[in-house]
Amino acid sequence: MKKLLAQIKASMGIYESEPVYGLLAEFADPGALLHAASQVREAGYRHFDVHSPFPVHGMDKAMGLGNSLVGFFTLGGGITGFALAYWLQWWTGAVAYPLNISGKPFFAIEPSIPIMFELTVLFAAFGAVAGMFALNGLPRPHSPLFYSRNFTRATDDAFFLHIAASDKCFDLEETRQLLADLGGYHVELLAAQE
Amino acid sequence: MATLKKSHITQCLLDPFASTGADAPDAFRYKGDWRIWGIPLLVGALGLTSGLSGWLADPRQFYFSYLIGWVFCLTIALGALFFVLIQHLTRARWSIVVRRMAEALLWTFPLLAVLGIPVLFGLHDLYHWTHTEAVAADPILAGKTPYLNVPFFLIRLAVYFLVWSLLAYHLYRNSLAQDCTGDADIPARQRKVSALGLAAGAVTTAFASFDLLMSLDPHWFSTIFGVYVFAGAFMSIHALLALCAMMLQGVGNLKGVVTTEHYQDLGKLTFAFVVFWTYIAFSQYxxxxxxxxxxxxxWYRHRLSHGWEVHSAVLLLGHFVVPFFLLLSRAVKRSRLFLGVICVWLLAMQWFDIHWLAAPVLHPDAATIHFLDVANWLGLFGIVLGVSMYRLVRHSLVPCRSPGLDDSLHFENT
Structure with missing residues (x-):
């Protein structure tokens, strides 16, 4: 159970490893980051992530990320909204409070469709946003990456790659060497503070 | 520097410009044989011959069948017109590699004007409002005579075709001229034509749909009808462009030029306009x-009784529910086989939709799909497609000197 939870968290980018959290390296430009990501991936690492001030084209492919699963959350939300709107209108109109309005049926599918459509869209949007948050492991107020002073530049002018210690291939020396070989500098060890 | 030459006046229905294909870069030059246009033309000739022979047996049925097939082709041409207009106005780059196919379909308007002559002979059989005694006895129809009368009807049709042909001519000529000269002013000129064209196209399409289809039942009216016809037309063109690209690639062209990414986008737009059509159809209903x-x-009563309710149900399922759920998937849009099957199906549904609009006027008491319906549809569509393909393969298969071509070639969905 604990292992499963850790796996799910890892899929969201939350890597649990104590006391050593991982290694963080800075790269000179988006091209170097892209190259490093694909090489790290090829070296067999899975628990790693990149951080850049702007989206880097082709990064999904380089990191080996598949298609986002968010669409399934959207579909689920849409179907929920559709069913809910149908039930809502049927129950209020025909069961709980039937009103005769100019001889129209208490419940008919025709005038119900706009509401069904609207709630489909609304719940699909809820599903998409909730799914996006869940798949990214958000909200996440703190990350061990924040222990690095240098890391604040991830939103400004620096490109980072971080490999988590929870990765099967993680080895302090080898991984540090790999990052350095790929052109990473300022390689930092992230560890829980005393 | 090469210039764009006009072709001989006798060929103007086929292609108003001399072939420029020989100057095209190798990757964009057509490499197949005559069959890409010959086979559609043969099917068309066969269909049209059997269709026309139906006139001898049952003129009224023939006129309705012919009108349905003809309007189907007209919606394809209008779809192509709107497609090209919108690509220019939005400065779309993804679509450049498939734009030439739509441009080739554009010059169908003059041919359709000629193919529309049989409809003019059938006005009396098609349109109840042409029956003067019946109109005189009917106060509602009598009130509509200032609009619904034969001379004005003919003038309007002439105006529509003039507007469409002029727009088509400019868009097509500019695009071919760009292949020859690479003139940097052409994109701006195309946008100017497109801005005017979109406004003119919207009004003419709406009124043409009122005249050709809605006035079949002259008592009935629906202001959204023009949008309904546009929605079907615009859905169809995306499906047809995907199929055209598949046909060209099937005989060894455009390898690596039209990619899965472009097919996915055409699939997305097809999907979007499947939904848009449904939205409009339902709004009206x-x-x-x-x-x-x-x-x-x-009007709906006629389409929900005497067997037409089956057609209505097929339309709902086949034009919305099934393609909606199929096209929802990314994998389906990226598979040529699946996308191809869905596109063929949707083109058939577009015809079925127009049949559903028109045919109940002729057979209010018994739903049918007559042999002549199918023969005239395949006949006219075969001719239109064959001639367009012939026109397409005479030139570079993509606008080879369009400024955004490189972006289009390397386009990727994110």
Whole structure:
């Protein structure tokens, strides 16, 4: 159970490893980051992530990320909204409070469709946003990456790659060497503070 | 520097410009044989011959069948027109590699004007409002005579075709001229034509749909009808462009030029306009259902009884539910086989939709799909497609000197 939870968290980018959290390296430009990501991936690492001030084209492919699963959350939300709107209108109109309005049926599918459509869209949007948050492991107020002073530049002018210690291939020396070989500098060890 | 030459005047229905294909870069030059246009033309000739022979047996049925097939082709050409207009106005780059196919379809308008002559002979059989005695005895129709009368009807049709042909001519000529000269002013000129063209195209399409289809049942009216016809037309062109690209690639062209990414985008737009069509179709239906006024509901009454309710159900399922769920998937849009099957199906549904609009006027008491319906549809569509393909392969298969071509070639969905 604990292992499963850790796996799910890892899929969201939350890597649990104590006391050593991982290694963080800075790269000179988006091209170097892209190259490093694909090489790290090829070296067999899975628990790693990149951080850049702007989206880097082709990064999904380089990191080996598949298609986002968010669409399934959207579909689920849409179907929920559709069913809910149908039930809502049927129950209020025909069961709980039937009103005769100019001889129209208490419940008919025709005038119900706009509401069904609207709630489909609304719940699909809820599903998409909730799914996006869940798949990214958000909200996440703190990350061990924040222990690095240098890391604040991830939103400004620096490109980072971080490999988590929870990765099967993680080895302090080898991984540090790999990052350095790929052109990473300022390689930092992230560890829980005393 | 090469210039764009006009072709001989006798060929103007086929292609108003001399072939420029020989100057095209190798990757964009057509490499197949005559069959890409010959086979559609043969099917067309066969269909049209058997279709026309139906005139001898049952002229009224023939005229309706012919009108349905002809309007189907017209919606394809209009779809192509709107496609090209919108690509220019939005400065779309993804679509450049498939734009030439739509441009080739554009010059169908003059041919369609010629192919429309049989409809003019059938006005009396098609349109109840041409029966002067019946109109005189009917106060509602009598009130509509200032609009619904034969001379004005003919003038309007002439104006529509003039506007469409002029737009088509400019868009097509500019694009071919760009292949020859690479003139940097052409994109701006195309946008100018497109801005005017979009406004003119919207009005003419709406009124053409009122005249050609809605006035078949002259008592009935629906202001959204023009949008409904546009929605079907615009859905169809995306499906047809995907199929055209598949046909060209099937005989060894455009390898690596039109990619899975472009097919996915065409699939997305097809999907979007499947939904848009449904939205409009339902908007029309719901307002009439809610208003519940006999002069409006009667039209649906005809389409929900005497077997036509089966057609209505097929339309709902086949034009919306099934393609909606199929095209929802990314994998389906990226598979040529699946996308191809869905596109063929949707083109058939577009015809079925127009048949559903027109045919109940002829057979209010018994739903049918007549042999002549199919023969005339395949006949006219075969001719239109064959001639367009012939026109397409005479030139570079993509606008080879369009400024955004490189972006289009390397386009990727994110």
């Amino acid at each position: 719901m307002l009439i259902w809610y208003g519940n006024i006999p002069e409006e509901t009667l």
